[in-house]
């Protein structure tokens with residue numbers, strides 16, 4: 001029997017701090033594709049209606065990194081992982097200052113996130129970011145449809161717009177292909193970057209150089225994780241806008257130049273292709289391109305790009321070179337035509353083992369290489385992080 005002394009004052013129980021509201025929107029929403037397909041669901045994120053290319057990502061983690069990756073600018077992303085938002089949203093796992101995806105299509109939104117890093121619910125963050133979402137969609141059926149018919153334009157509406165009206169809007173919306181989307185997401189002003197990720201995950205890192213390698217990164221939609229990995233591998237980075245000229249780059253006396261990832265059709269990034277062509281005239285200047293940067297290198301070499309059926313967007317894509325396989329993080333809708341690359345200058349070093357498309361290339365006689373996949377991961381496996389060390393080694397050799 002517990003007795004409480006008469007003079008004891010039992011504090012009145014403090015009101016538990018109000019949990020952030022996790023009540024989900026129950027308003028109807030609809031997804032319409034350009035081929036007339038209609039999928040009904042429930043609103044989440046921002047209310048409204050958006051049009052864009054409907055793509056899918058098969059990753060089981062990393063929804064926050066994907067939604068903020070500028071490479072997804074203008075796209076409506078379907079997540080095949082059946083429940084999203086499990087760990088909420090935090091202020092660190094961002095690849096840019098804002099979400100760049102326009103829409104989010106999910107099977108189920110976790111009603112109550114659970115993570116010590118959670119700062120707000122995904123639903124609330126999507127709403128603040130202006131990303132129009134739809135949940136309760138049969139994402140398996142949708143992804144099978146996209147795989148069979150290819151990526152396609154579509155629209156999400158949670159503002160009561162009827163499917164027929166929405167279809168007319170989709171059909172009236174021009175394709176993004178052929179547009180220079182990199183120019184829209186690139187920085188307007190140069191800036192420097194010297195932070196690495198808070199938890200360097202690569203214990204194999206060699207001690208950095210006495211003075212960091214001077215790297216100029218061209219921002220076609222650069223992911224923050226790439227900047228962090230360059231710094232982790234001993235670089236001090238100056239980021240220039242997508243339309244930087246050779247003179248602006250060389251004025252910074254770079255030891256290496258990085259061509260970044262980014263959205264849209266690589267053939268439309270004309271200033272970037274011109275710059276890459278000029279950089280290739282500097283025979284001893286190390287150049288490293290990732291994803292869009294890799295494609296721009298290939299185009300600058302006289303190669304041609306083409307659009308994949310439904311793209312590669314996920315975290316488990318095997319890419320191989322003789323004797324080795326890397327499990328890679330991928331997000332691209334275009335690829336380089338291997339037969340269009342000049343074999344006397346270019347060696348294709350890696351292929352995507354799912355469909356044999358070009359996954360990486362290097363120049364035979366210059367310190368230049370391109371990676372179609374994402375060695376910075378974020379999200380995804382870290383198998384390919386060594387490509388950053390390879391870039392650093394090319395600069396170290398020239399010191």
Ligand SMILES: NC(=O)CC[C@H](N)C(=O)O
Pocket residue numbers: 071260261262263264265266290291292293331332333334335
């Ligand atoms: N992540 C990227 O850099 C994407 C490159 C290009 N926009 C593509 O879709 O292929």
